[in-house]
Amino acid sequence: DQQVKQNSPSLSVQEGRISILNCDYTNSMFDYFxxxxxxxxxxxxxxISISSIKDKNEDGRFTVFLNKSAKHLSxxxxxxxxxxxxxxxxxxxxxxxxxNYKLTFGKGTLLTVNP
Amino acid sequence: DTGVSQDPRHKIxxxxxxxxxxxxxxxxxxxxYWYRQTLGQGPEFLTYFQNEAQLEKSRLLSDRFSAxxxxxxxxxxxxxxxxxxxxAMYLCASSLAGTGTHNEQFFGPGTRLTVL
Numbered sequence: 001d002q003q004v005k006q007n008s009p010s011l012s013v014q015e016g017r018i019s020i021l022n023c024d025y026t027n028s029m030f031d032y033f034x035x036x037x038x039x040x041x042x043x044x045x046x047x048i049s050i051s052s053i054k055d056k057n058e059d060g061r062f063t064v065f066l067n068k069s070a071k072h073l074s075x076x077x078x079x080x081x082x083x084x085x086x087x088x089x090x091x092x093x094x095x096x097x098x099x100n101y102k103l104t105f106g107k108g109t110l111l112t113v114n115p
Numbered sequence: 116d117t118g119v120s121q122d123p124r125h126k127i128x129x130x131x132x133x134x135x136x137x138x139x140x141x142x143x144x145x146x147x148y149w150y151r152q153t154l155g156q157g158p159e160f161l162t163y164f165q166n167e168a169q170l171e172k173s174r175l176l177s178d179r180f181s182a183x184x185x186x187x188x189x190x191x192x193x194x195x196x197x198x199x200x201x202x203a204m205y206l207c208a209s210s211l212a213g214t215g216t217h218n219e220q221f222f223g224p225g226t227r228l229t230v231l
Contacts, residue, residue, distance in 0.1 A: 042224055046219045049219060089158070
């Protein structure tokens, strides 16, 4: 059962334009969401996160939007740069008994930013 | 370099052999996680340590897998009697968090295991 879903395996965007990566989740217990970027042969790199008490969080070119009623979040990258080309993973977690913070990941979306 | 480090980066072994991986977390981090990633999938949680205590193990972690974190510092993940299905990228992550707070986990570069 895939609790975090990234339905677009790939996305291609022109340099300077906006990239929008989407993520859906099914577990209503999730209360914290994160985006990671991964280059080949490297581990995932943390990008940005959002708590379920917020609907938007912004950090430079990266903005994450959360729609709790739709169980949907998105990552916006503006403007997109060729160096942003990577696999982007959506992840979610929840406080369970105050001790468990494991992350549940989607399958990832390969973003290609063309010069 | 003060990030999470993993050793080795690559391991090729024959089916039936035992392998051990090491992870050195960011020094002040009290939590350490192991994940496994296969082709086309996101990382999947295997196990989690708070200091030296192993607090949760996924059902993915069969009896052939064992993880330790002596003294709450580095951690090792051992796979006994490896099978071809164990071929994957094994990722280690660490975080610093107090009770009731969420945490960003910082990942190492991973150990890619190939079982022939």
